[in-house]
Amino acid sequence: MTKASRKTGSVIWAVDPFEADASPLVSSVREMMDWATRAGLRVIPVYVMSLSESQMEAGEMQEIGYIERELAHYLHRFPLGGSLTPRVLVDDSARQAGAVRVLLDLAREAGTEWIVVSSHGRSGMKRLMLGSFAETLLRESACPLLFLPRRSCCPPLDLEKRRVLFPTDFSTQAGEAFAQFVPHASKQRFEIVIYHMLTFPVPSMDLGLVPAIPESFLPEQEAWARQEGERWVTKATKAGAKARFIMESADLPALTGRSVLDAATKEGARLIAMSSLSSPLARLVAGSVAHEVFRAGTYPVWLYGPQAVSGKRTTAA
Numbered sequence: 001m002t003k004a005s006r007k008t009g010s011v012i013w014a015v016d017p018f019e020a021d022a023s024p025l026v027s028s029v030r031e032m033m034d035w036a037t038r039a040g041l042r043v044i045p046v047y048v049m050s051l052s053e054s055q056m057e058a059g060e061m062q063e064i065g066y067i068e069r070e071l072a073h074y075l076h077r078f079p080l081g082g083s084l085t086p087r088v089l090v091d092d093s094a095r096q097a098g099a100v101r102v103l104l105d106l107a108r109e110a111g112t113e114w115i116v117v118s119s120h121g122r123s124g125m126k127r128l129m130l131g132s133f134a135e136t137l138l139r140e141s142a143c144p145l146l147f148l149p150r151r152s153c154c155p156p157l158d159l160e161k162r163r164v165l166f167p168t169d170f171s172t173q174a175g176e177a178f179a180q181f182v183p184h185a186s187k188q189r190f191e192i193v194i195y196h197m198l199t200f201p202v203p204s205m206d207l208g209l210v211p212a213i214p215e216s217f218l219p220e221q222e223a224w225a226r227q228e229g230e231r232w233v234t235k236a237t238k239a240g241a242k243a244r245f246i247m248e249s250a251d252l253p254a255l256t257g258r259s260v261l262d263a264a265t266k267e268g269a270r271l272i273a274m275s276s277l278s279s280p281l282a283r284l285v286a287g288s289v290a291h292e293v294f295r296a297g298t299y300p301v302w303l304y305g306p307q308a309v310s311g312k313r314t315t316a317a
Contacts, residue, residue, distance in 0.1 A: 011036045012107055013045045013116040014137075015086070017067070017074035024118040024148035028300055029078040031270070032116055032148060038188055041113055045086040046106065047071055048099045064088050100136050107143055114302070115141060118148040135291070138276055138305040144180070145305065150297040162188065164302075165269040167195045167260045167289075170228045177275035177304035178232060185273075186240040193267050194232050196225050197259055198249040222247070257292025264299055273302035275309055 013032070036043050047067060067088050075081035089106060091098040107115060117134050138145050164185060168174040178194075185192050198221055229245030236243035246267070250259065264272050276290035294301040 009039075009041045009111040009113045011039075011041045011043045011114055011116060012103070012110065012112050013043055013118065014103065015045050015047055015071070015074065015118055017047065017070040023074075023077070024150065026078055028148040029081070029118070031300070032146065033078075033080055035188055039113065039184070043084055043116075044106075044110060045071065045075055045081075045084050046089060046103060047086065048089050048091060048103055050091045050093070050095070050099050064090070096133055096136055099133065100140055103137065104141060107141070112143050114144045114146050116146045116148060134294075138303060140307060141305055142307045142310075144177075144308050145303050147294040147301040147303065149299055149301075161268060162190045163193060163267060163269045164190045164271045164273050165193050165195055165260070165264045165267055166273050167197075167255060167263070168232075168274070169255060170196065170225070171275070173304075173306075173309045174275045175232075176309040177273075179235070180304065180308070181273050181302065182236050182239045182241050185236070185243075190241065190271070192236055192241055192243040192273075193263075193269065194229055194236075194243060194245045195260070195263050195267075196229060196245070196247045197252070197255045198222055198225060198247055199254055200249075200251045218249075222249075255289055257289045257296070260289065260293050261296055261298065269299070271300045271302060275304045276306070 011032075033043060049064070049067060068086065071086040071088070072082070075084055075086060087106070089102045091102045103115075106112075115137070117137065134145070134147070166178060166181065168178065182192070184190075198218070200218070225247055226245070229247065233243045233245050246263075248259070248263070252259075260272060260274070263269075272293060274290060274293070290301075290303055293299070294303065
């Protein structure tokens, strides 16, 4: 192996060939493959097979050959999918945490830049389940996760308008996610639309009295948000990415998933990128925003979990 090939990074694509009715859109897979090619990364399709030690001893490991054939058949449905070499990973704990662990072990070994999740499986422990599996993966992964949609609200592909919506509350976590995403946006020639919702705080109740909100509150928040937004635009521009800032206001205490999806539609975005964390003030309301967005299954969603924005992540060489 040459020195150059050892440094080649990868994209892990977690797939489930047994859930054909919930497969990602062909167009989304095509774009994902294009993004990987532009970044010089190889795509590794991976299926996680969870078996207990007793099941392995009973001979169920013989299923691997069958699974490999099903994987090859599944991948041939997508552009260039038939040229990929899939991997079957076996988790002998038969537990969700174990399945996540073996996938992340491969990610570290393969110099993975991001992990793609496309399965929306609803079957047993032998299947790669989207719901809780993906949420556990998001919580534990030092790599961002790219969720591919089941259906699309995206406009027709226009290479001159490769637009990404980046919703933010300007928290520390969102800033770290943005800093990590900008180099990807620059490489992919994405235009980043930085989106902030100016929210109205719900005051605490005290003996039935509602404290008045100072008249200066909203103007001050708007001025602060515009300053932060322009600062982010400047940072992106210096890093070689095209960016602009938009802001909306609502009588809500925090950003909502519906607001993000509506903004993506208005802006003609092909991708939504964001941190899965919120600021402490908004966490009770906004903590589910990222989950609401990716569970809608209408846009590719690029998410940074807590490990990815902890400051401890090392990028692949």
